Amino acid sequence: MSSPTGNKYTVLLPTYQERDNLPLIVWLLVKHLGGCGYNYEIIVIDDNSPDGTLEVAKQLQEIYGEDKIVLRPRKAKLGLGTAYVHGVKHATGNFIILMDADLSHHPKFIPEFIKKQSEGNYDIISGTRYALGGGVYGWDLMRKLISRGANFLAQTLLRPGASDLTGSFRMYRKDVLEELVSRCISKGYVFQMEMIVRARECGYTLGEVPISFVDRLYGESKLGGMEIVSYAKGLLYLFATT
Numbered sequence: 618m619s620s621p622t623g624n625k626y627t628v629l630l631p632t633y634q635e636r637d638n639l640p641l642i643v644w645l646l647v648k649h650l651g652g653c654g655y656n657y658e659i660i661v662i663d664d665n666s667p668d669g670t671l672e673v674a675k676q677l678q679e680i681y682g683e684d685k686i687v688l689r690p691r692k693a694k695l696g697l698g699t700a701y702v703h704g705v706k707h708a709t710g711n712f713i714i715l716m717d718a719d720l721s722h723h724p725k726f727i728p729e730f731i732k733k734q735s736e737g738n739y740d741i742i743s744g745t746r747y748a749l750g751g752g753v754y755g756w757d758l759m760r761k762l763i764s765r766g767a768n769f770l771a772q773t774l775l776r777p778g779a780s781d782l783t784g785s786f787r788m789y790r791k792d793v794l795e796e797l798v799s800r801c802i803s804k805g806y807v808f809q810m811e812m813i814v815r816a817r818e819c820g821y822t823l824g825e826v827p828i829s830f831v832d833r834l835y836g837e838s839k840l841g842g843m844e845i846v847s848y849a850k851g852l853l854y855l856f857a858t859t
């Protein structure tokens with residue numbers, strides 16, 4: 618079946634300890650991309666998860682095919698930002714979707730990203746929790762405050778022209794993403810914010826789609842104290858240098 622838009626979409630799924638989430642997120646991606654006739658591939662970038670995530674990914678590859686599920690594992694946990702950079706090198710789509718593998722980002726929004734992109738011919742589509750129609754469900758008050766606070770600080774200091782700077786559900790033109798990762802120095806969660814700052818520097822256009830972010834049911838967040846410190850350092854660095 619040919620893709621309704623004539624494009625190929627690569628989904629990058631970074632995984633660390635996502636054995637229980639991977640089968641469902643992959644099934645939902647197959648349903649919302651393959652089921653709508655889109656040409657797509659899913660690249661799983663696993664960082665040697667001790668829970669056997671890679672073995673589950675191999676089983677999914679047998680079910681859905683090697684052209685649909687591509688495995689690009691790494692030997693150690695090297696950080697979320699670098700996992701995306703690694704995945705981009707292997708992507709064959711002309712649009713690339715970055716998202717979490719823990720079911721916080723529902724694949725049902727991807728056709729909305731695709732529609733928005735084609736309506737405005739945007740370089741980047743960013744899913745936003747912090748604009749009208751978006752939301753966060755399942756986080757405790759502390760986690761909501763951390764996310765809102767980080768976003769507010771970044772908005773105030775960087776004025777980047779995107780309402781959700783810390784979110785990670787986005788779609789990029791491949792050449793745009795390649796250019797941005799070549800400029801980006803962040804390795805961890807702060808990568809998402811730096812990408813938007815670099816996009817503004819390059820003059821790329823950005824459209825937003827409201828999304829609902831739902832906290833994971835299985836497994837645990839990897840956003841610990843060290844990541845928060847590194848986010849704060851990254852924010853100050855971007856404020857001072859851009």
Ligand SMILES: Nc1nc2c(ncn2[C@@H]2O[C@H](COP(=O)(O)OP(=O)(O)O[C@H]3O[C@H](CO)[C@@H](O)[C@H](O)[C@@H]3O)[C@@H](O)[C@H]2O)c(=O)[nH]1
Binds near residue numbers: 764
């Ligand atoms: N390969 C790889 N994957 C990783 C790593 N660290 C995290 N991941 C994967 O990255 C995704 C997000 O990680 P979580 O730890 O589940 O993130 P979260 O707490 O739900 O954080 C969400 O909110 C943050 C703040 O808004 C976002 O910055 C973040 O991207 C994410 O959407 C998951 O698929 C997780 O397995 C890593 O070092 N390597």
